[in-house]
Amino acid sequence: MHETPDPKQRQKAVLVGVSLPRMAPWEAEDSLDELSRLVDTAMLVTVDRVLQSRDRIDPAHYIGKGKALEVKALAHDSGADVIVFDNELSPAQLRNLETLIGGRVLDRSAVILDIFARHARTRTSQLQVELAQLHYLLPRLTGQWTHLSRQAGGGAIRGMAGAGVRGPGETQLETDRRMIRRSIRTLDAKLTKIGTQRSVARQQRQDAFKVALVGYTNAGKSTLMRALSGADVLVQDQLFATLDSTTRAVDLGHNRQVLLTDTIGFIKRLPHHLFASFRSTLEDAVDTDLLLHVVDISHPNYEDHIETVNQVLKELELEDYPILLVYNKIDQAEQGPEAVIQNCLERDDTVAVSGMQGIGLDELRERVCRPCLEAAMTLDLQIPQHEGRLLAQLHEQGEVLETRYEDNDVCLKVRLDKVWADRWELERFL
Numbered sequence: 249m250h251e252t253p254d255p256k257q258r259q260k261a262v263l264v265g266v267s268l269p270r271m272a273p274w275e276a277e278d279s280l281d282e283l284s285r286l287v288d289t290a291m292l293v294t295v296d297r298v299l300q301s302r303d304r305i306d307p308a309h310y311i312g313k314g315k316a317l318e319v320k321a322l323a324h325d326s327g328a329d330v331i332v333f334d335n336e337l338s339p340a341q342l343r344n345l346e347t348l349i350g351g352r353v354l355d356r357s358a359v360i361l362d363i364f365a366r367h368a369r370t371r372t373s374q375l376q377v378e379l380a381q382l383h384y385l386l387p388r389l390t391g392q393w394t395h396l397s398r399q400a401g402g403g404a405i406r407g408m409a410g411a412g413v414r415g416p417g418e419t420q421l422e423t424d425r426r427m428i429r430r431s432i433r434t435l436d437a438k439l440t441k442i443g444t445q446r447s448v449a450r451q452q453r454q455d456a457f458k459v460a461l462v463g464y465t466n467a468g469k470s471t472l473m474r475a476l477s478g479a480d481v482l483v484q485d486q487l488f489a490t491l492d493s494t495t496r497a498v499d500l501g502h503n504r505q506v507l508l509t510d511t512i513g514f515i516k517r518l519p520h521h522l523f524a525s526f527r528s529t530l531e532d533a534v535d536t537d538l539l540l541h542v543v544d545i546s547h548p549n550y551e552d553h554i555e556t557v558n559q560v561l562k563e564l565e566l567e568d569y570p571i572l573l574v575y576n577k578i579d580q581a582e583q584g585p586e587a588v589i590q591n592c593l594e595r596d597d598t599v600a601v602s603g604m605q606g607i608g609l610d611e612l613r614e615r616v617c618r619p620c621l622e623a624a625m626t627l628d629l630q631i632p633q634h635e636g637r638l639l640a641q642l643h644e645q646g647e648v649l650e651t652r653y654e655d656n657d658v659c660l661k662v663r664l665d666k667v668w669a670d671r672w673e674l675e676r677f678l
Contacts, residue, residue, distance in 0.1 A: 261287050261354075262323045263297040265334035266311060268304070278549050279516065283334045283356060285466075290362045295326045309348065310341045320349045330354055336519060339387045357384060357519040364522065372442050379435040383521035386428050389421050457506045457620045458535065459498075462561065463542035464553035465513025468576040472542060472603035473510045476613070500617045504647065509536070514560045523563075538619055539571045545588055545600070546580035572615055573598040579605045621663065629660045 263283050267276035276299055284294050298319055306312045310333060311319070323331055330352040337345070337355040345353045361381055368374040461469040477496035495509045541557060543550050554573075561567050575592060578585040579602040589608065592600040599615050601608035626649070631639060633656050642648065646664035653659070 258293040259329040260295045261292040261330050261332050262328045263332050265299045267301045286359050290359050380522045382428050382432050457537050459506050459538045460509045460536040461540050465515050467542045467544040468603050469510050469542045475603045500613045504620050514557050516556050539569050540574050542574045542576050544577050545575040546577040575600045578602050624663050626663045630657045
């Protein structure tokens with residue numbers, strides 16, 4: 249965990265974005281707004297922002313040399329410590345901009361990496377962040393990377409800042425490159441081993457009906473997880489507050505229980521090396537029976553967020569999985585909670601809730617319960633009364649619909665998961 253510095257002590261940032269002809273009129277502004285939130289989560293404070301309309305990206309300076317000089321003057325006048333670009337800069341663009349501006353330049357990927365380093369809490373996520381940092385750093389070794397040593401919560405970039413990244417000559421750079429490649433191989437091996445262990449753990453959960461929460465970052469997945477499970481789950485109004493998947497048991501009623509997993513939030517233009525590093529975390533969503541796609545319905549561009557998540561699900565080959573769309577934060581929706589709820593009542597694949605206010609949770613449980621019941625089987629059983637242990641397990645693991653007594657037998661109509669029916673070999677009681 250990292251202490252939050254006083255806003256007056258935070259370093260100042262100027263944000264720079266580009267609007268291209270293929271973009272919707274609102275898209276560039278919305279992306280800069282999101283970058284501002286990312287910068288705030290990374291413990292910087294935005295003092296100014298620049299949005300340039302261009303026909304294409306300048307290959308040398310991204311925004312062109314003249315505009316870069318204007319940004320340099322703006323940063324000087326506003327007392328900014330760093331200039332942050334709303335896209336990933338190529339190594340050449342980054343070097344050219346730092347040379348021209350004479351100061352620190354970051355791109356969107358570097359900011360996200362810094363946030364991930366701050367929020368990584370488990371050993372697995374720390375290794376994944378470090379691997380992503382190394383992949384990002386490798387082609388940029390000639391840049392000035394000491395800024396991340398002051399901000400990152402640990403890991404590769406901080407370590408490299410003191411390991412000759414700004415060394416005196418080519419020999420040192422080659423040494424650094426070899427060290428990074430060796431570290432990448434080591435981390436890959438460690439994460440492969442962890443992935444195998446996670447796969448074994450998932451196999452041990454095969455008996456249960458599994459549900460995964462997915463959605464755009466800050467859509468309220470962790471809040472919903474806490475509301476449904478009652479578990480102590482981290483809830484923060486920050487982007488990427490949750491990096492590690494968390495699984496909790498959730499009681500749906502009807503004597504039905506599912507395993508609910510909270511996954512990392514998605515975002516536009518998530519750096520490809522971060523996506524690759526966190527694939528094992530996202531694999532918890534792959535091993536699921538139902539996806540709950542959580543949407544912040546109060547966000548003005550929530551439909552764009554839905555499309556971003558759908559694209560990520562497609563990359564994970566999850567687009568054909570059963571998906572229930574969960575409109576969250578309806579208490580903050582512009583159209584009002586009643587309108588959102590009414591709209592969802594007309595659709596089988598959508599439900600409206602407020603995880604924070606506890607609105608609509610019973611309806612959500614009922615919607616999740618439906619595929620659970622479809623996966624179950626209804627049996628008519630005649631069990632001797634002396635089979636007390638089996639009778640108790642049936643009441644515990646299944647939903648007893650009818651009970652009557654005949655002589656020394658108990659006749660039950662019970663709805664039961666097929667896996668439990670197979671495990672108990674109930675054919676002899678049918």
